[in-house]
Every structure is written in structure tokens, then in C-alpha cells.
Amino acid sequence: MAEPLLDAAAITIRFGGLVALNEVDLQVAASGITGLIGPNGAGKTTLFNVITGLLEPSSGTVRYDGQDINRWSPPRRGRAGIARTFQRLDLFVGMSVRDNLRAAYEANVPGGVLGRRSREGVELVDALIERLDMKDIADRRAGTLSTGLGRMVELGRALSTRPRLLLLDEPSSGLDVGETEHFRDLLLEITRSEFLGRPAPAVLLVEHDVQLVMEVCQQITVLEFGQRIAHGTPQAVRSDPAVVAAYLGESAA
Amino acid sequence: MLTYIVLGLFAGACYALASLGIVLTYRTTGFFNFAYGGEAMFLAFVFWQLRDRWGISQWLSIPLLLLVIAPILGLILEAVFRTMASRTADVQIVVALGTLAFFTSFVPIVFGSQQHQLESVFSPTWSFKIGDTFITATQLGTVVVALVAGAMLWALLRFTQFGTATRAVVDNRDLTGLIGINATRVGQGAWIIATMFAAVAGVMLSISNNLVIYVVPFLVIYCFAAAVLGRLTSLPLAFIGAFALGVIDNVLQKYGSHGFLAKLEASTPYLALFILLVAYGKRLVEVRSSLRTVTGAHVIGSNTARNVAAGLGAAVVGAIVLPPVFSDPTVLNLAQAMAYAVVALTVVVLTGWTGQISIAQMSFAGIGAFTAAHIAGTHGGMFPVAVLVGILIAVPVSLLIGIPSLRLSGLFLALATFAFALVMDKLVFGSDSISGGITGLNLTAAKLGPLDFESANSQFYLCGTVLVVAALGAVWLRQGPIGRRLQMVRDAPDAAATLGASLTLTKLAVFAGCAALASVGGALLAVTQSTVVPVNFDSSTSLALLLAVVLGGRSLIVGAVFAGGVQLMQLLPLGTNVHKYLPLGIALSVIMVAREPDGLPRVGLQQLQYCKAVLYRRNLVDRLRLSSTSGRATVGSNG
DSSP states (O other): OOOOSEEEEEEEEEETTEEEEEEEEEEEOSSSEEEEEOSTTSSHHHHHHHHHTSSOOSEEEEEETTEEOTTOOHHHHHHTTEEEOOSSOOOOTTSBHHHHHHHHHHHHSTTGGGTTTHHHHHHHHHHHHHHTTOGGGTTSBGGGSOHHHHHHHHHHHHHTTOOSEEEEESTTTTOOHHHHHHHHHHHHHHHSSEETTEEOOEEEEEOSOHHHHHHHOSEEEEEETTEEEEEEOHHHHHHOHHHIIIIIHHHHO | OHHHHHHHHHHHHHHHHHHHHHHHHHHHHOOOOTTHHHHHHHHHHHHHIIIIISOOOHHHHHHIIIIIIHHHHHHHHHHHHHTTTTBOHHHHHHHHHHHHHHHHHHHHHHHOSSOEEOOOSSOSSOEEEETTEEEEHHHHHHHHHHHHHHHHHHHHHHHSHHHHHHHHHHHOHHHHGGGTOOHHHHHHHHHHHHHHHHHHHHHHHHHHTTEEOSOHHHHTHHHHHHHHHTTTTOHHHHHHHHHHHHHHHHHHHHHOSSHHHHHHHHTHHHHHHHHHHHHHGGGOOOOOOSSOOBOOOOOSOOOOHHHHHHHHHHHHHHHHHHHHHSOHHHHHHHHHHHHHHHHHHHHIIIIIIHOOOOSOHHHHHHHHHHHHIIIIIITOOBHHHHHHHHHHHHHHHHHHHHHHHHTSOHHHHHHHHHHHHHHIIIIITTOHHHHOGGGOEEOSOOEETTEEOOSHHHHHHHHHHHHHHHHHHHHHHHHSHHHHHHHHHHHOHHHHHHHTOOHHHHHHHHHHHHHHHHHHHHHHHHHHHSEEOGGGGSHHHHHHHHHHHHHHHTTSHHHHHHHHHHHHHHHSOOOHHHHHHHHHHHHHHHHHHTTOTTHHHHHHHHHHHHHHHHHHTOOHHHHHHHHHHSSSOOTTTTO
16 A cells, blocks of 8 residues: 555544453555444544544554544644544534534634635635535524434545545435435545535444445445454455454344 | 741641642543532531530530531532433533532631631640750641542552442443443542542631631632642542642741742642643543433524514613713613623633633733723723723733643633632732722723713723624624634534534633623723722622623623613612622522523523413423524414
8 A cells, every 4th residue: 555644553542441442554655445344432532533633642643644643633633634424423513504504614714713815715615515415404593403414514524624544434324225325425525626616535444234334435444342352455455354253244144 | 938838738638638639630530620629618617616616525525517518508519410421511611610609609608707716626735846946836737637638548449349340430421321330439539539629628718817817719729730740530640749739838938038038839739730621731631431422402592683683772772861860870780790791701601602601701801901901091092002002912812821721621621710819819810010909900091082081971881892892793793604613613513523513622712802802891880990909800790790681591691781870780889788688699500500501581481481382371391392402482473
């Protein structure tokens, strides 16, 4: 693999006596979709928190775009192009959907909070709302939306920072079959080559829907109990005995 | 030297007991009890009532106080605070401050506002001598009581089932229910013990001064400092820290009987608290239930175009009608109320829009007021220059407080601003060269070019214009990117941070901006009061201002106007009863409406809706559901 965009090496997280992540390695390529799967409690969201800077690792380093970002604050990482969604919806519930996206844009653009480059922001937000089919809900308050729509707003909000690396935390949980299909098409569209006039972001996808992950990802990393037990292409992971035993065995049967 | 150390141990013993009480409830219930000093004062007065006024034997009144009255009070407070357990930190702090205000306004009403002698519970004549130092029975007794009580608490937590349960609750509040420990019972136990300690500390502090005193609520800042030394969770550290503070304080007294050192000595606890906040930094973590707190999907400051237009209309009509109708003194009072509302506006932005609690807004106003009095009054300079200099002083000072505490959670800003307000009271406003002492400074005719603000009408228009401009400015900022930034930081801080918004910078900018506006409001107050005295800018006025805004609706511009109205009521000659009961009424109402960001207006609208629904026999259930989910009053539509 060429130089990865994100390279997390030997990440360890301890909460008191509990080891949530144990020397986990993870690479995300500069384009395409990388999958991160594992049973509940495997440490996927914890790893997201480490990458976005919400959690400081007990040991290990996170490199992004060739730089050691271990000591960077979450906002600095956000401004450097890392954006994420939250598994447990964390929307700006008191704002309209449109304002959720605008606020995210303004947070990411230097001087955005003082109104710099706001016209560009309005255009970007309008384009995103159009693209994500959110016209009907654009003026509704985010706190009043269903989980499915909320996930779309989370995605739109992350995209309105025009990220280079997009971390999606279980974006399809709580969606019905139709919504999931729609989401998969959207995901492929976002990552194809160019999105809204910019190079498409690389995606790190945490997902419970193994079918979906196998379909869309080029590379997959599997966690179990805070350990990386496998990584590689979908084919390689699918046939990995450790993975079959630990995780896929149950759902593939 | 020994004398001072003994005195210090004696004072430290009282603080140590109180610190244990504060830390115990904070650890077990996550609720920081700002009202602790109020409780201590109230219970000391109760003791005075029992023993000295009713003449009940000491040996009966002490057990009555400790074993009956204190536990009942503890249970009542626990019940009040438990209903707030799932609320955000700002609501909890507001409720605690409301409770403090309740005690400080309730006690004078019940027990009279004059001071009373309170003799020691120990033998007044017995004493012994070490070296040249006499040690009285009271001093020895207090230290012994503190040590015994500390040891008993330690044993209780170490060897009993209650202690085990407490430790379980401290470790993980949410899981204790699963293993059959009732966290509520543990909380009740902690409150009972803490209140008993408050009773002992209150009585001891009072007998050490020979009278039941009104300063107890502020003396407990010593305990806050000690509690922070124990990072709010360590009982032994808090206990030892309180003794140490008492000794340091008294040893400083030896060297500084007058001059700057004396003032420094008077500010040790606040400075200590502040230094500790800086030194501990991020290691200070709030004890919070991991249960998600109720933030609510409240749209902060629903300042619709219609409301703004209505407000502006009212302002214009007021400007035309009021000055000719009322006499000069009333117009002056109106002007002063509006200046007060300008300061209150900063509370709306800080507390209502960003969820931060500052108990120092009147201190910033004081900076503006005394700067204005010096430059525009004593030295006859231009008023705008004075205002500008005030801002230039207020902003760096706010950064000095904000930078160490805003990295931390809301509780610590409340503590830091409380400490700051008290330091300002003692060190700055208490200094004759700055504030002119208790007689204050004069500012009779502030000049603006060829104009001056001597007449009542000119002051009225000055304050009115600034208030309207500031309010419109706040509303305008609220609609734009800055408003979105405030809302995002409040609604989902983690998400906001990962998207690139720096929480600390945002909060710091708001805090500094509010300090600047508060100092402008203070300069206006200086103009309207013409004699600028320190007592109008002390920590208790900051507290009163905060509570008035909470009541009027802390997320609404109207809340600031309401606070101005409260100030007006205190200025107008409405009879002593109004002035006596108004603070009590505000304190009690605040405790009740604290969870409602729109305060009284919101509660009023809900009642109105309810009445309308009943009157029109519309579908009541639908109506109520509508009002609770729409987040906006629907009165008038569909009527």
C-alpha cells in the first residue's frame, strides 16, 4: 500500500484496570473506504475517539498525512481535515438542519465564526442538502428528527467541513433496509473520485452490517476485545480463521 | 508566633469540618453545595434561638440541633437537589446559589438583622498556658471536636456498610443500583452528615467571634479552597488543607496588621482557591453521573423579529412618555435600572446562551464604574475615554480568570469568579485609593464633548440608548455565525470540537466580551449613581443579579430587562416589607424555575395556555403536548 493517510500504530488505551485497546494498528488509505469491524465492545468507537483526539492514548502514536498528531487538540485535527460522525447521535439539537451544516462549516474555516467566506459556505451547504436529499427537513430542528434522518444530518455535517478523512461510526444502525441501500449508494458516490468539486475523502467505516462492509470496503481491519485480529482485503478477512471464529462465524452461518 | 498558630488551628478546625461536609456531598451526589455557608449560618442562629432566646439547656439544645434539626434540614435539601440530579451543571449551580440566597435573606427575616451575642458552649473562664500563650477552653474544644468528628467520619466510611456503599456510589453511581445499593439512601446519609457538620461549624465559627454572624456564608470560601485542594474528592486532603489555611491566614495576620499585607491576609482563601485552580488544571474533573444529562432541545433566546420589533416599539414609546411623566428622581431610578440591565445582559449571554456561571459580573461593572469615576469624575476627562479605559482593564482581567478556569468545566468557572469577586471586594474596592473607601467617589457630570450627563433626562437617554444598542447587538450576533457557535458548543461540545471549534477559545471570547460590556454598564451605573460606592459592586450584588436574570429568563433579552426591573423595585420607595421579602421571593422562585431557561415568562405562558385550553374546552391533552414539544409558545395562534 502507498503511504497511508492515517497511520495509527500500537495504540493502547487503559481505563483503570481495563485495557480497551491493546497495541492496535490501523492504516487508512488516502482514497477509498476502509472498514473497521468487530463485535460490540471491541474498541471501535474508542479508536475513533483516539483518532479525533477526544481520548489521549496511554501509548502509541497517530500519524496523519505524515505528521505525528498525538498532541493535537480535537479542533486542530478537525481543521486539518479529519471529520467524524457519532454513533450516539450528537447533533446540535437546538438548531435547524441547515444551521447544523453551516455551523460545522464555520467551525472549520479559519475566521468562519466572524463570517469569513460565508457565501462559499451557503453554497456548499445548499449543495449538500440537495445531494443528501434533505430539502424537506432543512428547516426542521435537528432535535426533532428520527434516528435515520439524524444520521443523514451527522453525515452532512461532517461533509460540510470538506474532510480529507471521514470517520463514520455505525452510520447505518437504526436505518431500515431501504434507507441502508440509499446510504450505501451515497457512500459510494461520496468516495468515487470527486465530491462537490473536491477530491473525494477517504472513509473509515465502522459498521455492524457485515454485508455492507464487505461490499464497499477495499481494506478491512477486525478488532476483538481491543486487539486487532485481522486485516486485509474483504476476501482475505472473510476467510481468516480467527475472524470466522470470533465474529463472522455467527453471522455468516 | 505560637499564639497565631493556635488561633490558626482554632479557625482551621471550623473550616475543616465544613470542608468535610462539602466534599462528602459532592463526592456522593455530584452536587457542589455553594449554600453550605448559608446552612451553617442558619443552624448557628437556630442554636442561638434554642439556647439563648428560649433558654433551653445547652445539653438539650445541642442534641436537638445536631440530631433532629440538622438531619431534617439535610433531608429537605437532599430532596430539593435530587430533583436536579439529571440537569446540566449550570442548573445545579444556579439552584445551589438560589439556596444560598434563600438562607441569607431568610435568616434576617426570622431572627432579626441585628447581631447577637453567642457565648461559648465550653467553659468561658477555664484556660491554660503554653509558653506565653493562653489557650481557652473554646479553642481547645473546637480543635478536639473537629478531630473527633473527622475520626468518626473516617471510621464510618471505613468500617460500616454505609461506608462501603458510599465508596461504591463514588466509584460508579450508575452501577450501584444493580448490586442492590440504593444510591438515594447513600446520598441522604451524606447530606445528613454534611448538615450536621454545618451545624457544628456554624456554631463554632460564631462562638469564636462571640456572636452569631452574617459573614459565615462567605467564610466558607476557605472551605471551598480546602475542598479544591482535595480536588473536591479527597476528604483527608480537604481536612488537612483547611487547617493549613487557617494557620497561614493567622500567621499572615501577625505580620500584616495594616497596609497591603493586611488586605492580602484577608484574601488568602480566595487567592489560594485561585492558585489551586491554576495549579491543578486539567486534573480537576467533575464528579458526574455517566447518565446523559438532560440538555433539552431548547432554542436559546427565541428573539423573533416580532419580539424585537415589539421591544423596540416599547423602548421608543418609553423614551417619549416616561421622562415628562415622572419626576426627576424616578427618571434617575429608571436610568439606573437600565444601566443595571446592561450588566444583566452579560449574564444572559454568559449563562443563558453559553451555559457558564459567573458570580463576578458586578465586579467587572465595578471596574468600569471606578475607572469612569476616576477619569471622568476626579480628573474631568471625557466619558467615552473613561469607558474605553474601563474596557481595556476589564478584558485582560477577565482573561486572567478565564484562561485557567475555562479549560475546566462550568463548576470551576463559578468557583473562580466567586473567588475573584471576593478578592475584588477586599483588595481592590476595599482600597481607599481606588474606590474612595466607603464614601466612594463622585461623578456628577460626565462629559461627552460639549454635552454633559448631569440632568436626569440626559442620563435616562444615555442609558436607554446603550441598553437598546447592546440588546440589538446581542440579538444580531445571535442570528449569525457567532450565535451558531454558541449553540453548537452548548448542544454538543464533543461534536463541535471535532469539527474544528475550540471550546476554550469560544468560551473565553464570550467571557471577555461580557466583561467588557459589564464594565460599560458599570460606567453607566457610575453616571446614574453620581456617588460611586464599593458596596454596589460587591460579590453579593453579582449573586443577586445572576438570580434576577435566571428568574426573568436567562436565555431571553427580556430576562435582562426583568433584572433591571427588580433593581428598580429596590430603588423605589415601596415600603420596608417589599424590600425585606423581595430577595427571599426571588431566591425561592429561582429554585423553582432554575430548570427553565426562559424563566418566569415561559412559566407564565404555560399557565396562560393551560387556562385558555380549559376556558375554550379545547382538547387539553393535545394542547399540553403541543406546548411541551414545540419548544415555543403557541399562544395566540389558533385561538
